[in-house]
Amino acid sequence: xxxxxxxxxxxxxxxxxxxxxxxxxxxxxxxxxxxxxxxxxxxxxxxxxxxxxxxxxxxxxxxxxxxxxxxxxxxxxxxxxxxxxxxxxxxxxxxxxxxxxxxxxxxxxxxxxxxxxxxxxxxxxxxxxxxxxxxxxxxxxxxxxxxxxxxxxxxxxxxxxxxxxxxxxxxxxxxxxxxxxxxxxxxxxxxxxxxxxxxxxxxxxxxxxxxxxxxxxxxxxxxxxxxxxxxxxxxxxxxxxxxxxxxxxxxxxxxxxxxxxxxxxxxxxxxxxxxxxxxxxxxxxxxxxxxxxxxxxxxxxxxxxxxxxxxxxxxxxxxxxxxxxxxxxxxxxxxxxxxxxxxxxxxxxxxxxxxxxxxxxxxxxxxxxxxxxxxxxxxxxxxxxxxxxxxxxxxxxxxxxxxxxxxxxxxxxxxxxxxxxxxxxxxxxxxxxxxxxxxxxxxxxxxxxxxxxxxxxxxxxxxxxxxxxxxxxxxxxxxxxxxxxxxxxxxxxxxxxxxxxxxxxxxxxxxxxxxxxxxxxxxxxxxxxxxxxxxxxxxxxxxxxxxxxxxxxxxxxxxxxxxxxxxxxxxxxxxxxxxxxxxxxxxxxxxxxxxxxxxxxxxxxxxxxxxxxxxxxxxxxxxxx
Amino acid sequence: xxxxxxxxxxxxxxxxxxxxxxxxxxxxxxxxxxxxxxxxxxxxxxxxxxxxxxxxxxxxxxxxxxxxxxxxxxxxxxxxxxxxxxxxxxxxxxxxxxx
Numbered sequence: 001x002x003x004x005x006x007x008x009x010x011x012x013x014x015x016x017x018x019x020x021x022x023x024x025x026x027x028x029x030x031x032x033x034x035x036x037x038x039x040x041x042x043x044x045x046x047x048x049x050x051x052x053x054x055x056x057x058x059x060x061x062x063x064x065x066x067x068x069x070x071x072x073x074x075x076x077x078x079x080x081x082x083x084x085x086x087x088x089x090x091x092x093x094x095x096x097x098x099x100x101x102x103x104x105x106x107x108x109x110x111x112x113x114x115x116x117x118x119x120x121x122x123x124x125x126x127x128x129x130x131x132x133x134x135x136x137x138x139x140x141x142x143x144x145x146x147x148x149x150x151x152x153x154x155x156x157x158x159x160x161x162x163x164x165x166x167x168x169x170x171x172x173x174x175x176x177x178x179x180x181x182x183x184x185x186x187x188x189x190x191x192x193x194x195x196x197x198x199x200x201x202x203x204x205x206x207x208x209x210x211x212x213x214x215x216x217x218x219x220x221x222x223x224x225x226x227x228x229x230x231x232x233x234x235x236x237x238x239x240x241x242x243x244x245x246x247x248x249x250x251x252x253x254x255x256x257x258x259x260x261x262x263x264x265x266x267x268x269x270x271x272x273x274x275x276x277x278x279x280x281x282x283x284x285x286x287x288x289x290x291x292x293x294x295x296x297x298x299x300x301x302x303x304x305x306x307x308x309x310x311x312x313x314x315x316x317x318x319x320x321x322x323x324x325x326x327x328x329x330x331x332x333x334x335x336x337x338x339x340x341x342x343x344x345x346x347x348x349x350x351x352x353x354x355x356x357x358x359x360x361x362x363x364x365x366x367x368x369x370x371x372x373x374x375x376x377x378x379x380x381x382x383x384x385x386x387x388x389x390x391x392x393x394x395x396x397x398x399x400x401x402x403x404x405x406x407x408x409x410x411x412x413x414x415x416x417x418x419x420x421x422x423x424x425x426x427x428x429x430x431x432x433x434x435x436x437x438x439x440x441x442x443x444x445x446x447x448x449x450x451x452x453x454x455x456x457x458x459x460x461x462x463x464x465x466x467x468x469x470x471x472x473x474x475x476x477x478x479x480x481x482x483x484x485x486x487x488x489x490x491x492x493x494x495x496x497x498x499x500x501x502x503x504x505x506x507x508x509x510x511x512x513x514x515x516x517x518x519x520x521x522x523x524x525x526x527x528x529x530x531x532x533x534x535x536x537x538x539x540x541x542x543x544x545x546x547x548x549x550x551x552x553x554x555x556x557x558x559x560x561x562x563x564x565x566x567x568x569x570x571x572x573x574x575x576x577x578x579x580x581x582x583x584x585x586x587x588x589x590x591x592x593x594x595x596x597x598x599x600x601x602x603x604x605x606x607x608x609x610x611x612x613x614x615x616x617x618x619x620x621x622x623x624x625x
Numbered sequence: 626x627x628x629x630x631x632x633x634x635x636x637x638x639x640x641x642x643x644x645x646x647x648x649x650x651x652x653x654x655x656x657x658x659x660x661x662x663x664x665x666x667x668x669x670x671x672x673x674x675x676x677x678x679x680x681x682x683x684x685x686x687x688x689x690x691x692x693x694x695x696x697x698x699x700x701x702x703x704x705x706x707x708x709x710x711x712x713x714x715x716x717x718x719x720x721x722x723x724x
Contacts, residue, residue, distance in 0.1 A: 601720065603717055605646075
């Protein structure tokens, strides 16, 4: 299966080629080149999928392909190797498939940007990094990919370098992610110390023999891994970077901050499920943080006015559901939600991008409205995405999210509190998703000078394809579960049917939609006017709108002390300490030089006198003494 | 005439040249003084060439004259340039290299 390496190498070539030659080839060619490499990766991923399906289910796991032995030092070995198994191929399908559509969309979205070659180079770099992350066969390359996606994310959030807020957002995202990277690295060290190896195969084979459930070491390893997972997937308390990351171009938000990179945390927990199964306490924490984030992010999303921010909060919230699923041990349910979420969330972001594009880069939903007539394709695809997000029956989101909510009632690791919170989150989802929808597409346009128009076909085709999957992907659930089963010890999650619970779940989601319709069916209010919700939520509206003051809290607790310390070291340590010594040495040398330089008067006659006097002196000395 | 005469004349001319170099402020006059000093030495060289019956001293004198001519060319060039830019030729005023 040598071709699997091409999945990695093609985007890397795309990145290198576009970086070096991107500004020398015609602008029109940049986009197609960027798309072609990702399309090629997708093609080879499909071949890998067919290859895997042709094997017996038992043989599908553990196909490690080694290119060469890289490092051999004592008992530490490191191979350049990739792991092809159902989980990595499943992730690759999402990454390269959705990634390809978003690349195509970017051709239209970034058409007028002068740095489009850099943009596509970065996008290719991201696809490469993400492929490294999921194809890694050991914790080392996992961390390499993990850090690289962070870099690509940083570069793309701050792509518009002339926008100060974008640069700050990029920095924030990078710092938050580095916190996670540190956790990952510590976890990798601990794994090596305890298992003597960092390859998945060795570690996962040894773990159940070496450790009992809830062993302290196991808890620590899983917790440190979790720091990385939470930072990457924007879970509480490391979530604040994701809403700010929306400063980047919209295709970036769709690709990195919705469909792929932010789901890496879920992938990590699923990939290391052997370790997490040995640490039930950590699992409980995963589920609890997941469901709390789902609720918490939903509540913040209800009052925001920036179309992309609302979708970003819904991403956090859906990631929370995925963590809930993996936290209660139904890994493939979580992974399936990851996939459907990639479809409908990419669809929503691209739809939002289409709206923003036609409104001349306006992101405030209070200034939109009435786009239904002028942008029919965007309108219908956005509606499909919104319905899928809410879990409207028979859309993809319904099958995947319903499965999570049902599992949270039945699964062993869960309890009714998780179920209740998940249901409440679903209600909020219905509300904020449709709030944005009504605000943007209903009523009349609230910006007089805007001339909204439908986006070009290169942008609408990806929308239509994603919309297709956002409706029908849900029917693939049994297939996905049986495909992923070998990775998760052959367990196919039970399909629970309980009419009563289902009615509650769907009912709550629908009631969220209905509440949104009651408030906003007329299309929402312009800026400055108070909408119904604001009055209703008056006491807590500000708290929600300011995101529970968590940014302010971090500012007071961490940023300001660090700044103060830095300032102290700068002003006292450097200026009064180091600078003083250096300056003083310089000043003393200068003073001595000044005394010597008196001799250098610049007057020729004095020099001549000195010369003659010197000669006479020497003569006297030689002749008479 | 003995060699003392040559020594005395040479030393006298050299001292006149040295004094002139020290007390005059006009670089042209200073150059003339310089020539005096050089020629005092030439005089000594030629004189002793005669007494010692060796041509070495005369050849040396020729070399000194050549070097002096070359030096005067460069020196006059510098003086001209200074005069063109500063419109004055007082060596006490020209102290741009003061430390």
